[in-house]
Amino acid sequence: MTGRSAPAVLPPSLRGWLGLMAALAALVVIVLGVRYAGDSEPGTVDARISTAVYGVGPPWRSVALATDFLGEPGGAATLVVAAVTGCLLLRRPRAAVLVVAGAGAAVGTATLLKHLVGRTIHGDGNLSYPSGHTAFLTALALVVALPVTGRLGLGRTAGMSLVLAAALVAGGAMGWAQVALGAHYPTDVLAGWCTALTVTPATAWLVDRTADRLAADRPVDDRMADAGRRERR
Template sequence: MKEGVLAAPRALPPVLRPAAFVLAVIGVLTASVLGLGYAGTSAPTGPDATLVDALAWSGDPWWTIATVIDFVGEPVGAALTLILFSGLCLYSRRPRTAVTGVVAVLVTVGLTSGLKPLTGRYIHGEFLSYPSGHTGFVAALAFTAALGAFGGLRRGPATALLVVVVFAAGTAMGWAQVTMGAHYPTDTLGGLGVALAVVPAVASLTDRVSARRTP
């Protein structure tokens, strides 16, 4: 088993390492700047005021689609998604990717939960909203999966696909959260930022720990 882990593909492939850490820096800056800028607020101001109207699509099928997407970030949906993700990783002999995905998701969700009371931003006057844990969850898992899926490609295509997948996942969940009235648009950007910051660090640590293990 130890030999298998040592021989497994890296969680953070060399071809995607530069892009991953650029995204991490962007994530830290995004989450920090938005968190400081919207701390203590409780109404959509600035870009949020415009984006809420543009993104909150009412009526079916939009509400149903948003509900389905939202379920992925709910406790039951998240557990099922993690089980499926881990199973696919292990089936494809990528234990490092499986470990990275689970740990990165737990760290991301933990950070988004811990930052909410520190930021003190409310939606509907009573619910802490910044940053979005649902968006962070989906973005972290998509980021990890993309690292595993595209690490064997050339740098240009791999980087482009990584960015598209991560931001598409974050956008989909972000839209669902805004449509359902659970978050402001900038809350979802904050959740995405946390995920971008966490995944490269966890993937790098997973590779280091795995490489130091001896058979």
């Protein structure tokens, strides 16, 4: 976070729509959480979707396992490091901070909700609501899509389309893998997706606010020196 003129990670043109999206997503998480609190069985919709998706054979099972790995510690760490490296190479330090903070906030929130809701799958205390894997990959897609939207200067419609498309592709792929492997119920992955939609925009807003505040507190001479260096690049 190098100064007031550093590009924002939350495009101003999308703030209102992203706020509305986050509110609706939070409502979905709360409603489903109350519905399935302490439960250990699939709902009617869960059962129908799981029957159609669960138990895929090769080669789709291999695809599901590969996708699932992206949400495991090793795969997730690799993706985060790659994304942070890319942001730093492009001289987007705020975006690098958002990658770590956004993904971490989504996973942390999903983990907290699992213990609060207490829904299990396959017995043995396997907490399932919401899906942390889905929350992570969706959040990662969002923290990449948001700065890209600002960098490309996309308008409200095009920007929201890009952000939602990224979230749908990432969340849909991981959600399918989790249901196909029997790791989560469909409503778990929906809640994981909505968790990312709720937490990530708020995290981006906090990153921008913190960066701007730190920049404002810096001596004027330092800010002018930074501006001069940027102009010479």
